Amino acid sequence: MPDKRLKRVDLIFSDECVYKDVLTKALKKSSEEIIKDILDSGLRGRGGAGFPTGMKWKFTAQEAEPEKYVVCNADEGEPGTFKDREILTRVPHKVFGGMAICGKAIGAKHGYVYLRGEYRFLKADIENALEKFHNTLKEIGFDFQIHLLMGAGAYICGEESALFESMEGHRGEPRNKPPYPTIAGFRKKPTVINNVETLVYAFMICNIGSKQFYDLGTADSRGSKVFSVSGDTPIPGIYELELGMSLETFVEEFGDGDTKAVQVGGASGFCVPRKKFKDTIIGFEGVPTGGSMMIFNSSRSMYNVLKNYVEFFEEESCGQCTPCRVGCQQLKLGIEAVKKGEKSAAYLDTLRKLADTMKISAKCGLGQSVANSFSSIVDNFKEEMIY
Amino acid sequence: MPEIKELVKQLADKHGRNRESLLPILQGIVTEERYISDFAMTEVARELDMSAALVYGTATFYSFLDTKPRGKYVIRLCKTITCDMKGKKQILRTLEDLLKIEVGETTKDKKFTLLETNCLGWCHKGPAMLINDEVYTEITPEKVSEIIGDYMKNR
Numbered sequence: 327m328p329d330k331r332l333k334r335v336d337l338i339f340s341d342e343c344v345y346k347d348v349l350t351k352a353l354k355k356s357s358e359e360i361i362k363d364i365l366d367s368g369l370r371g372r373g374g375a376g377f378p379t380g381m382k383w384k385f386t387a388q389e390a391e392p393e394k395y396v397v398c399n400a401d402e403g404e405p406g407t408f409k410d411r412e413i414l415t416r417v418p419h420k421v422f423g424g425m426a427i428c429g430k431a432i433g434a435k436h437g438y439v440y441l442r443g444e445y446r447f448l449k450a451d452i453e454n455a456l457e458k459f460h461n462t463l464k465e466i467g468f469d470f471q472i473h474l475l476m477g478a479g480a481y482i483c484g485e486e487s488a489l490f491e492s493m494e495g496h497r498g499e500p501r502n503k504p505p506y507p508t509i510a511g512f513r514k515k516p517t518v519i520n521n522v523e524t525l526v527y528a529f530m531i532c533n534i535g536s537k538q539f540y541d542l543g544t545a546d547s548r549g550s551k552v553f554s555v556s557g558d559t560p561i562p563g564i565y566e567l568e569l570g571m572s573l574e575t576f577v578e579e580f581g582d583g584d585t586k587a588v589q590v591g592g593a594s595g596f597c598v599p600r601k602k603f604k605d606t607i608i609g610f611e612g613v614p615t616g617g618s619m620m621i622f623n624s625s626r627s628m629y630n631v632l633k634n635y636v637e638f639f640e641e642e643s644c645g646q647c648t649p650c651r652v653g654c655q656q657l658k659l660g661i662e663a664v665k666k667g668e669k670s671a672a673y674l675d676t677l678r679k680l681a682d683t684m685k686i687s688a689k690c691g692l693g694q695s696v697a698n699s700f701s702s703i704v705d706n707f708k709e710e711m712i713y
Numbered sequence: 714m715p716e717i718k719e720l721v722k723q724l725a726d727k728h729g730r731n732r733e734s735l736l737p738i739l740q741g742i743v744t745e746e747r748y749i750s751d752f753a754m755t756e757v758a759r760e761l762d763m764s765a766a767l768v769y770g771t772a773t774f775y776s777f778l779d780t781k782p783r784g785k786y787v788i789r790l791c792k793t794i795t796c797d798m799k800g801k802k803q804i805l806r807t808l809e810d811l812l813k814i815e816v817g818e819t820t821k822d823k824k825f826t827l828l829e830t831n832c833l834g835w836c837h838k839g840p841a842m843l844i845n846d847e848v849y850t851e852i853t854p855e856k857v858s859e860i861i862g863d864y865m866k867n868r
Contacts, residue, residue, distance in 0.1 A: 405793045405832040443740075443777040444833050446846040476740060479777030481831060495735035497774040554836065556795045562837035620795055620836070634794040638831055644774075 332575045333568040335542065335550035338526050339416055343533045345423065346462055352427045352532035353468045357387055360431040364528055367536035368548030373399060373484075373521030374591060374616030375691070379528060382518055385508035386432040389516035396428045396437040397512055397519040401489060403442060403481040404592035405638060406618030409552040410522040411445055412564045417526065418455040419462075422472055424525030426463060427532055428518050429470045437472040438512070440489055443479045481642035485690050486511070486519045488644065499646045500690035523552055523617070543569035547609030557589075557621035558582050573612075574603040576619070584623040587706070592618035593635040594695035597628070597702040628707035629665060635699050636661065643692060650693025653684040657700060664711060671712045674704055714752060720745055721756040730761050735771055739778050747787065747826075748779040776830065784819045784826040786864055789843040793832040796839035800853070804840050805829070807854040811861045825864070 352360065365380030386394060398421060402410040414421060425437040441448065456472055463470055475493055477483050483492045487501035490512045511517025520528070527549065531539050539549045547569035556562045559580045577585045587599050590606075590613040598606050598613060606612050622631060640654040660677040663669040681697035688694045704711055724741040728734040738757055742749050749757075749772050758765040772778045779787070790796075790805055809815055812825050819826040835841035838850035849860060 402834055403832060406795060406836050407832075408834040408836055411834050442834075443775075444830075444843065447848055476737075477777075478736065478740060478775035479830070480775050492736065493733070495732040495771065497771055499774075556836035556839070557798065564837075618836075626798065630797075631794055634792075634797060638793065642831060 332571050332579050335566045335568050337530045337534070337539075337550060338413060338420075338523070338552055338566050343530075345419055346466070348529070348533045349423050349426065349462065350466050352423075352529075353430050353466060355430075357431045357433065360427060360532070361387060363531055363536045364431075367527075367531045367539040368543075369524065369527055369531060369539065370547070370610065371521055372523035372527065372551060372616065374404070374594070374614065376610050376614055379520065379524055382508060382520070383428060383431050385506075386516045386518045389509060391516050392433075393513075393515045394432050394434040395512045395515060395517045396425045396432070396434050397486075397489070397493075397517055398425055398437065398439040398522060398525055399484065399486065399489060399519055400439055400441045400445070400522050401477050401484040402445075402522070403484050403642075404594065404616055404618050405635070406556055406589065406592045406620040407554045407616055408556075409554045409564055409617045411448070413522050413526060413552070414441070414445070414448055414452060418452055419459055420526045420529045421522055422456065422459040424520070424527075424529035425472060426468060426470045427528060428520070428525070430468070432516070432518055434518075435469060435471065437470065438475055438493065439472060440475050440477060440483070440493060442477045442483075446476060449474065449476065480644075481638075482644045482690075482692055485692060488690070489519065490517070497644070499644045500692075502689070521616070544607070544609055544611065546611040551615075552617055553615075553619050554617045555580050555619045555621070557619075558585065558623035558626070559621045569609045571608055572604060573598055573606040573608060576608060577603055577621070580619070581621055582623055584625075585621055586624045586626065587622045587628065589618070589620040589622070589631070589699065591615040591698070592620070593638050593699055594692070596698050597631075597706060599706040602706075628703055628710045629661070632700065632703045632711070633658070633661060635703075636696075639692070639696050647687075647689040647693060649684045649687040650689070650696070653680055653688070653693065654696060656680060657696070661704075661711060671708075674708065674711060678704060717742075717746070717750070717753050718756055721753065721760050725757075725760045732761075732763070735761065735763075735768065736775075739768075739772050739775075743778055747783040747785065748781060750780075750782075754780075782819065782823075784824050786824060786844050786868070787826045787828060789828045789830040789833070791831070791833040791835070791839065791841045792829040793836070795836040796833075796841055799839040801840040803854055804842070804852055804857055807857045808861070811858060825861075 369379045370376040483498040488498040492498040636658045681700040685697040724738040728737040
């Protein structure tokens with residue numbers, strides 16, 4: 327099992343490259359060349375799901391439809407995640423660069439940044455950065471326009487098809503899949519939708535080459551990743567680290583010496599207890615994460631943690647499909663009843679079954695992933711749920 | 714009311730009159746009025762030539778598109794776990810004491826509304842809150858008293 331030592335990397339925020347040169351060089355390449363670079367790098371989506379970015383671009387490029395779009399998903403709502411805000415604050419031009427390169431690769435003339443409403447204070451800065459970026463593109467002679475759209479406080483809009491619905495002026499309710507966005511996304515046209523961080527990596531791969539990126543990380547998780555570290559840690563913040571380290575290594579660096587559990591991947595991710603730190607790899611071969619790392623020490627009640635997550639899902643469920651709408655409500659009522667002693671401890675097994683049912687029957691990733699945190703917390707901290 | 718009519722018209726002139734303009738228009742109304750009244754919703758429906766039910770359905774989906782009267786300053790305190798661990802409950806009590814209202818309520822002078830919200834994306838600097846679009850992080854009861862005091866006096 328690979329256990330890389332913790333290695334800090336500085337690709338995302340580094341200022342080494344001459345921005346315009348990188349962009350000019352990349353935009354001179356053919357669509358096939360760009361897609362090959364991204365495929366060769368092994369880059370996978372950094373929003374959490376981890377779909378190979380090069381494949382997404384390739385599928386969209388293959389569509390014959392003349393109208394296509396690039397969408398940057400900046401609806402960062404996963405509890406414990408704040409990296410996209412940091413990236414958009416410090417290096418927005420790299421995000422836009424990644425979008426333009428994607429536009430060249432798939433043949434799109436328009437890109438959209440969908441920014442969550444909670445980050446409205448960034449709007450003016452992003453608009454200024456966009457103006458500069460459009461001027462740079464004009465100098466390079468590449469026709470691509472990026473528009474900024476604001477979200478309005480709905481976690482579910484981070485789900486790609488819900489995000490398209492919101493962009494089109496509807497309620498942010500996820501669509502049925504297939505068709506996938508590469509065929510029918512925004513305005514039902516072929517669309518590449520990538521996370522903020524993914525787009526910056528795509529840009530950086532055009533600078534450093536696919537090999538240097540590929541050489542970082544492990545077979546399943548190439549490259550580095552930006553982690554949002556919070557909770558019981560003396561050094562909370564944003565860290566870009568090479569993928570493939572064990573959770574034990576991570577906790578040695580970031581824990582406060584008394585770490586009981588780490589929630590990897592936010593409320594929709596997995597809770598890993600201390601006894602499993604050693605054998606858990608942070609990456610797609612172990613526990614995948616969009617970057618959220620919440621650290622809990624032994625003074626924390628895991629019941630409170632779980633209750634907070636379940637309440638979060640109950641509120642943020644769009645209500646469209648029954649498994650998620652009713653499931654989240656029942657999970658919340660269920661753990662409360664067990665805690666109060668109104669239901670026996672065995673009722674937790676019934677709730678676990680409900681969570682598993684949601685995993686296979688909910689319409690979108692939100693409802694499907696409630697079981698991740700629910701089951702991993704209930705299984706590992708059963709006594710805390712009961713007493 | 715005539716002002717709302719005029720506002721909706723201006724926003725429609727700016728953002729367009731198709732379905733995709735709906736969210737930007739509703740956001741524009743919230744920026745100006747702090748909330749979207751029933752009257753504003755029917756005005757938007759008329760201006761965009763769509764059913765008022767569609768406007769209502771869309772507006773009520775989003776937590777930042779308030780459809781109930783709100784104060785001039787809407788305080789949104791993050792209640793997600795990491796902020797909660799860093800003392801959010803104490804902050805909430807301080808806010809309730811200062812404003813003499815509970816979560817979900819608006820002060821009598823219509824100046825402040827107090828709400829709780831889900832993750833604001835400042836987990837490393839909790840507790841965090843928004844007052845309208847402005848962010849305040851690593852807040853303590855003392856800091857909150859100062860901030861609110863400033864809003865009460867100077868704004």
